[in-house]
Amino acid sequence: MNSALGRAWLAFGYAFLYIPIATLIAFSFNASKMVTLWGGFSLHWYHEILHDSELIDGFVTSLKIALMTATASLVLGTLAAFALVRYRGFVGRTLFIAHINAPLVVPEVITGLSLLLFFVACERLFGIFTERGIVTIWIGHTSICTSYAAVVIQSRLLAMDKSLEEAAMNLGCRPLQVFMLVTLPLIVQSLVSAWLLTFTISLDDVVTSSFLNGPGVKTLPIVIFARARLGLNPTVNAVATLSVVVVSIGVLTGSLWMARNERRRAEEQAAAYREGMLEARA
Amino acid sequence: MRASTPRWLHGWGRRVVIGVPFLFLVLFFSAPFLVVLRISVSEAVGVRFMDLLTWDDGTLTLRLKFANYLFLTSDPVYILTYLSSIGFALLNTLICLAIGYPFAYFMARSPAPWRPALLMLVSLPFWTSYLLRIYAWKGLLDDSGVVNNVLLWLHLIDAPVRMMHTPFSMMVGMVYTYLPFMILPVYANLVKMDLRLVEAAADLGSTPFRTFWLVTVALSVPGIIAGSMLVLIPSIGEYVIPELLGGPSTLMIGRVLWDEFFKNIDWSMASAVAVSMVVLILIPLAVFNHYQTRGAGRGSGA
Numbered sequence: 001m002n003s004a005l006g007r008a009w010l011a012f013g014y015a016f017l018y019i020p021i022a023t024l025i026a027f028s029f030n031a032s033k034m035v036t037l038w039g040g041f042s043l044h045w046y047h048e049i050l051h052d053s054e055l056i057d058g059f060v061t062s063l064k065i066a067l068m069t070a071t072a073s074l075v076l077g078t079l080a081a082f083a084l085v086r087y088r089g090f091v092g093r094t095l096f097i098a099h100i101n102a103p104l105v106v107p108e109v110i111t112g113l114s115l116l117l118f119f120v121a122c123e124r125l126f127g128i129f130t131e132r133g134i135v136t137i138w139i140g141h142t143s144i145c146t147s148y149a150a151v152v153i154q155s156r157l158l159a160m161d162k163s164l165e166e167a168a169m170n171l172g173c174r175p176l177q178v179f180m181l182v183t184l185p186l187i188v189q190s191l192v193s194a195w196l197l198t199f200t201i202s203l204d205d206v207v208t209s210s211f212l213n214g215p216g217v218k219t220l221p222i223v224i225f226a227r228a229r230l231g232l233n234p235t236v237n238a239v240a241t242l243s244v245v246v247v248s249i250g251v252l253t254g255s256l257w258m259a260r261n262e263r264r265r266a267e268e269q270a271a272a273y274r275e276g277m278l279e280a281r282a
Numbered sequence: 283m284r285a286s287t288p289r290w291l292h293g294w295g296r297r298v299v300i301g302v303p304f305l306f307l308v309l310f311f312s313a314p315f316l317v318v319l320r321i322s323v324s325e326a327v328g329v330r331f332m333d334l335l336t337w338d339d340g341t342l343t344l345r346l347k348f349a350n351y352l353f354l355t356s357d358p359v360y361i362l363t364y365l366s367s368i369g370f371a372l373l374n375t376l377i378c379l380a381i382g383y384p385f386a387y388f389m390a391r392s393p394a395p396w397r398p399a400l401l402m403l404v405s406l407p408f409w410t411s412y413l414l415r416i417y418a419w420k421g422l423l424d425d426s427g428v429v430n431n432v433l434l435w436l437h438l439i440d441a442p443v444r445m446m447h448t449p450f451s452m453m454v455g456m457v458y459t460y461l462p463f464m465i466l467p468v469y470a471n472l473v474k475m476d477l478r479l480v481e482a483a484a485d486l487g488s489t490p491f492r493t494f495w496l497v498t499v500a501l502s503v504p505g506i507i508a509g510s511m512l513v514l515i516p517s518i519g520e521y522v523i524p525e526l527l528g529g530p531s532t533l534m535i536g537r538v539l540w541d542e543f544f545k546n547i548d549w550s551m552a553s554a555v556a557v558s559m560v561v562l563i564l565i566p567l568a569v570f571n572h573y574q575t576r577g578a579g580r581g582s583g584a
Contacts, residue, residue: 005388006387006388006391006392007388009384009385009388010385010388010389010392010400013381013385013461014403016381016458016461017403017404017407017458017461017462018403018407019422020415020418020419020422020458021407021410021415021418023418023421023422023428024414024415024417024418024421027421034426037426076302076303076306077303079298079299079300079302079303080303080304082299083299083300083303083304086299087296087299087300090296090300092304096300096304099304099307099308099311099312100303100307102311102312103307103311105515105516105563105567106519106560106563107516107518107519107520107521107536107559107563108519108521109519109521109536109539109540109556109559110315110318110519110539110556110559110560111311111314113318113539113543113552113553113556114314114315114317114318114556115310115314117314117317117318117321117549117553118310118313118314118317121317139310140310142306142310143306143307143310143311146303146306146307150303200408200409203411204411204412204413206413206522207521207522211543221411221413224411224413224414224417225413225522225526228413228416228417228420228526229525229526231420232420232421232424236414236417237421239414240410240411240414240417240418243410243411243414244410247406247409247410248406250409251402251406251409255402
């Protein structure tokens with residue numbers, strides 16, 4: 001395989017991945033209402049979305065649900081990851097693993113439908129979940145996102161050097177101290193990744209939310225989906241551009257922060273190792 | 283194992299660590315599915331569903347209504363939808379493999395300092411909204427869209443080509459969405475490969491093509507299988523892409539479920555479609571599991 005072909009293949013691949021996003025951004029600055037025809041540069045559509053209460057309300061609703069989902073999934077996913085990695089033999093482990101994996105492969109139309117029918121059944125039998133809205137969407141998103149969080153944190157726990165925890169215990173740390181001072185700093189990066197991943201999944205979800213929303217409760221993706229279904233809409237382009245800007249800044253800062261963390265930890269470990277060597281010699 | 287786990291995680295702690303997520307998922311993931319299973323075989327009376335088990339005059343009666351399933355297996359439209367869902371999903375997997383495998387290969391063989399940036403560029407679209415990225419193709423493939431305008435401008439075509447709301451536009455959207463899911467696992471496999479094996483094959487007189495096929499591709503089979511599963515399984519149940527980019531002729535099972543529920547308001551039919559969809563997805567999963575356990579067995583035997 002020669003490198004000219006390689007470079008061309010990569011160039012076409014990245015073009016395929018990025019041209020749609022680039023055109024989405026370009027047409028958000030279009031003065032014309034026609035999304036596909038260039039009518040000159042304008043910030044008209046950004047001005048428009050500032051006064052679009054449907055979009056703004058949708059964004060606020062989505063943000064609330066995503067914050068709640070990411071936090072709940074982080075807690076449940078961390079517990080699930082510890083259960084998977086630290087307890088090898090408990091009754092029902094196979095069933096537990098199945099429950100962690102299933103939400104990753106079951107299509108969202110099924111998750112959404114089954115939760116809605118479940119909530120309706122609960123309403124009839126016990127009189128709970130009578131109102132559908134933010135809470136029911138939150139539960140739906142969390143039931144999907146817990147698995148994603150568990151998988152991310154589990155892989156970090158598996159790669160972690162457990163002798164560090166053992167050393168802390170041998171040196172007299174209490175269990176909670178071990179967790180706070182040793183385990184947590186070692187897995188904190190995966191916790192951040194899991195939180196961000198589940199936040200993004202929740203913020204982006206349209207199918208599950210469509211099943212679980214009540215009258216008048218619209219998340220941002222539900223609003224965007226409704227407009228996209230009807231055809232092209234420049235306000236959608238403006239929203240897309242804003243989200244791409246926020247995401248790019250976020251991912252860039254995130255990777256810089258992670259690289260710095262990684263470096264600092266390596267330095268600290270090297271320093272600790274040097275000190276240990278000096279003490280051993282003395 | 284016992285010594286390395288903090289002691290407080292053995293008693294009540296252990297119960298909480300396992301019990302809380304387990305209970306949550308049983309309550310909000312599998313119990314709802316049992317409700318679906320029940321409704322798919324229940325007789326509907328108005329907006330209520332009849333009890334499956336009734337106790338009447340000392341007789342316990344179990345009533346299961348299989349009409350929905352009989353309808354699903356006899357109506358040609360449903361059968362056609364199942365077949366075309368699997369067909370589109372398989373086609374998507376093959377195209378993603380054809381584009382993604384060489385892509386991952388060239389990424390893995392690029393100079394090491396470039397790789398983190400190349401990798402980040404593949405995963406960056408993940409973090410932006412999937413809905414918006416699919417919407418972007420509406421503007422590109424429209425009759426008066428960017429692609430048609432460029433082709434007209436280049437005089438490659440005389441009149442706009444109809445691309446939107448066809449199987450073509452849906453496949454473009456599917457490949458676009460799922461390509462990174464193929465690239466990433468294949469790349470992860472190829473970048474770890476021991477290049478001395480390739481050199482050894484060349485030293486022993488193998489042609490570059492034979493080496494590529496018999497060494498590189500053969501060793502990357504686990505990556506190919508993992509990537510194919512990540513593409514195949516979600517594409518079977520895809521709803522948003524066929525709805526936004528597909529046309530009336532692009533039958534997808536996820537869309538049928540949605541329409542049964544939201545348009546026909548037939549809950550028991552929608553439930554029956556959901557159950558049959560799960561069965562449909564279990565087939566490739568079982569095949570995947572079979573190969574994985576066989577592969578693991580071979581690996582430990584060697």
